[in-house]
Amino acid sequence: MYDTSELTLEEKASLTSGGGFWTTASVGRAGVPSITVADGPHGVRLQAGEADHLAIAESLPATCFPPAVALGSSWDPDLAERVGAALGTEASAMGVSVLLGPGVNIKRSPLCGRNFEYLAEDPVVSGALGAALVRGIQSKGVGASLKHFAANNQETDRLRVSSDVDPRTLREIYLRAFERVVKDAAPWTVMASYNRINGVYASENRWLLTEVLREEWGFDGLVMSDWGAVSDRVGGVRAGLDLEMPASGGRTDARIVQAIRDGLLGEDELDAVTRRVLDLVERATAADRPSAPGIDQEAHHALAREAAARSIVLLKNDEGLLPLRRDADVAVIGEFARTPRFQGGGSSQVNPTKIDAPLDAIRAAAAGKVSFAPGFTLDGSADDARLRDEAVAAAAYAEVVVLFLGLPVTEESEGFDRTHLNLPAVQLELVDAVRAVNPRTVVVLSNGGVVVLPFAEDVAAIVEGWLLGQAGGSAVADVLYGSVNPSGRLAETIPWRLEDSPSFGNFPGELQHVRYGEGMFVGYRGYDARDSSVAYPFGHGLSYTTFSHDDLRVVAAGNGDLEVTVNVTNTGSVAGREVVQVYTSLRHSIVQRPPRELKGFALASLEPGETRAVTVTVRRRDLAYWDVRVDRWVLEPGTYRIEVGASSRDIRLSTDVDLAGERVEVELSLESGSDEILADPIAGPLFLEALVEHGMATDDQALRVLGMFPIGRMDGFPLPHDTAVELIARYRAAKNAGAPTPTPA
Ligand code: BGC
16 A cells, blocks of 8 residues: 655656656655556557557557447447456556556547547447446456546547537536446546547546546546646646646656645645555556466457457348358459458557458358459559459359448548548449449448448448458458348448538537537437438347337336336347347427437347347436536436337337426526416416516416516516515515415415
């Protein structure tokens, strides 16, 4: 147990910034060792030689598991926990104490250049999978770093931009996944993001790092900065930023010391953050880890393959074209089949232990003839027309075409946002030429952020392969040939056009501000509210079998959660996994609400003909809204609609549930609107009486017109000022006396 009282002021300050690029500082005299951290999130990126934080220098080989865009589409927390455990094992074996992930930022816009590192456009999916990853990583005695806290939803100007978000949206959308992970999985560390939130840098934001994270959510770990995020270190200490990363060369440590000497910062404030750095070091050094755990690379590769196969989303499959017959003659087209894109660029980029190319895996799985034509180059360096003609010739003679399309590496990365959602023109021309000669065309996509699919109605099948990690090539073959029945579901909507996306026009902002103008209406919440047609909705994903849902029942548990149960039957002829999705809504709410919001989900693996009762827990807290009048969560009383669906636009069953909830009592004043006064059981009757007394109409239309008028604003309309003052006084007196309803005079 290290003690801050044994350290000098300078030593304490030195511990609150990195010792190096990937290490905490040590204090040899006091026996405080340094510990190592490494990216994250889908593999260990440990740089042995020259270090940087954007993966410019190479790192030691490690398993490249499916990036979050893929794993998020598995909707499978158990799988995520197993991947997390494997990440923990590798980190531990490589001497890493904290793995810098997972990232649970919401995919606010499909243009965010880093969407491949994030799990979903919905906080329940992000929170559930994020918590599972943290549990898995930490089960191996390695800490996780939950990032990027918070409202870091774009790359444009990410080190300076202010995410201007209203408090309710912040709580219900952008903080919700973080809250769930902190409460359910207790990450060792949280990483404060680069950006500002409503004008205040995350790494200097006391409200965020101390009031919300620690005091409200009970977080007891360490908060570190993102790499280079700190602009005011002393402000950061005050706010509760424990560790600045990476090393500041002593510059900011000296500022802390000076601030204490000048009386601008209390030594107790420094002690608090130093204590938490020491706690982390203690936790890491005491962690129960096998002394020299070996990494079973083959087993981890197999897990990466399983996870990738479970993450693939079958978007379309006309006339059961998939799975392919093993003896079918197949033309494989597209350079991505030979040179797969399996992860995104930037700090998360892992140096894989090996790479499975889809083409090799298809050749291994197929019993028929497999021909290949690249169709295009990844860097546009060859004669497109010639490559297209070659591909068309191969397609014309094959029974089935498997066409690999995707985003080139130059189009998406950490560090910049995308400007459009299109696949390269050369690929779109290719798909048209190929399907013209062979309608039995299956498109397989490789992309970290969503792309629009102008050919969606014209090809027979579409497999969304995202970025699947190092074993993705084999996983694609597993799904194409049916050794794995696809069960992935979209964790983000695929729109027809960028212009339809709810944040369009408010992304990526300008002049260092981005306005979250769509508010709560992010992703499917927004598409549904506007009733816009989408290419493939949130939650969508086909299987080689079919499922039916019956007998929806809802029971309230003792703690107020709802247990939503439905019988699911596999009505097809092969075993498969269904993701049961539960959405809720409340009509006639006092706050704006999306038409439906995901509140829980569960997976069921079913043999053909099998029926199983599947229960999804909807947390009471997730039904609440953030009330800005009282700054807390409130469960509004009313009739809630509970919907069970196979996607957000394929609702199979629904029922209504009455919840008692709580009406927030707001103290009335002269600033209260006439409608608020009328709704109050004490003031309402007094108000009506006063209106009559002053000759004002009280029919519905008149009251509607008066509706929003604060009663004390104008003398004479709707009431003389003195009458309004008296009314409020009588209301207060009656309330203080505890009288339920005063008798009108
Ligand atoms: C990224 C973080 C990453 C860190 C260290 C930053 O640029 O935003 O996600 O963990 O670098 O590489």
